[in-house]
Amino acid sequence: MDIFEKVVSPARRRLWTQGDEFLCGFVARHVDVSWARTSSEVLEAHGYAADDPLFAGEPFVDVLRFHPRATLTFVPATGAVDGGGEGFVGLPPFTGTGFSPTTKGLVPLWWVEPTRVPAGSELWRIHTDGREEFLSAYANVASGWQPGQGRALPSDVCGTFSRWKGVSFLADELENDRVVLASFRPFDGGKATERGLWAHVVEAEEIEDVHALRLTATLNGLRFQVARRWNDGTGTVARLVYIGRDAPSADDAGLERVDAGVYETTARLEDVTDVRGEELVRTTA
Template identity: 30%
Template sequence: MQKAITPALTRAHMTLGHDRIAGYAVRAEDVSFATTPAQLFEVHGLGYPGTPFSPYAQSIDILRFESSSHLQYRDVPGYIVPLWWLRHSRIPPGAELVRVFADGTLILLARYGHVGTGWSVTQPGAHRPSLASLSRCVGPVAKWHGAYLEADVIDDDHSVILALANPPLSETGFRQAPSGRWYRQVRRDDVSELFELDLTARWNGLDVRVVDQWQDSQRYVVARISHLGDDVERAERLRLDRIEAGVYESIVYAAELTDIQTNQVVPHTWAAGPAQRAWA
């Protein structure tokens, strides 16, 4: 798959270590003929109101990644290639951020290894990205040796990467990535549970997904929410931040959320686990 990345998100990925994506994507094979910014602007449908993209730009950044169960086909009239919708997700392991220039050439800007290593910037002289905070609300979670850890699934679902923000207190076998995060690779069979949390709620009548939670300086619990569904007009009225076409997010007090539901979700490619529902 591939999706166009806004200049703001490119900066976030390459400087802050931002490891999330959401929005419209296309199959790379469907748009293999698009090799210039003008062509990419067309096939990715980037001419939406307020777009930061231009068909006359000297370059456009593209994220290329393996397909995942988070993708849903969207029948959008008027588009020349099939569009797929990607809900707010952690970037899949092995994704690459490339820059395509007007003459059809491209360069690799950065590569995302997995949750343990994060981004590696490939351009000479570039600074190493900061380390994004881990969130158990987005991305795989594994139960290993009685503890729940943020994780990634690799090697065709045969291996699991376990990640820690701090050095492990007692477990051995973890190593520290250049990013500063600690990680260990284990076999899928060594993990007793493997799932993703899907924490949904309503905020002022809007269906949202909670993608982060933390305490502010006054110890109030705040949440970052991502808009679900197609109620774009309500999202606009509520003044959520528009990240890109169809992607709206905001930071709110957790006490403002209603109809909260928590599910453990297991994609069908993973072995049977404690899921309450499964993606097909």
């Protein structure tokens, strides 16, 4: 099975150290970028400019390595045709060809739609001299990052879910055809985890379906996916990820660039319109 690799921006890394697990953006197969040994070569391989302000002052670069899962959606990183269609409109050095041009040849790039970090993913740090340093691993939605990081709870509107005994749970596929189910509240068979959730492991054949949850909304004329929501004591606040795939438009709107092609903002839920939710079923029993 292929291993995919994603360069992790400092902004995303800081959120992950708080326990967050949101994943989105451009990725490459590890086998296609294995020649990249130093931090500068890794950035080049993944299509980042050498002077990208996202990494200013960092003497290293972090990468996430993960296996694809049924609920991950990979989209070829190709540009929009004549300014329209479903492709991406990016900033240099994005080429729109679906490849990153490097001194070692072309590297195929994909876009991973907003989701949760897959179970078993590993976070590594690549130094300027090529030394690799293991930082942490994302065990699964029930246990989070290991060794233990922040205590942020998982999103209830983004990621992988499974239906068991007619009830939908946060879920992750494990080894040996098992699935871990997690809930914010106690449930029959569930045990408390160090993350503050309740979890239970079942055989995959007991699962009724596996699906990705997608909640979208419009703010100031732009379309977003809701990555996370919480109550700040006065109402519901949402972290929104721009899904319009038009970087210049996102810049013009003053959105926060947290990664290549990834723009986010925070808004009160009452300020967004046209909220739509859907379950993208990937497998069924």
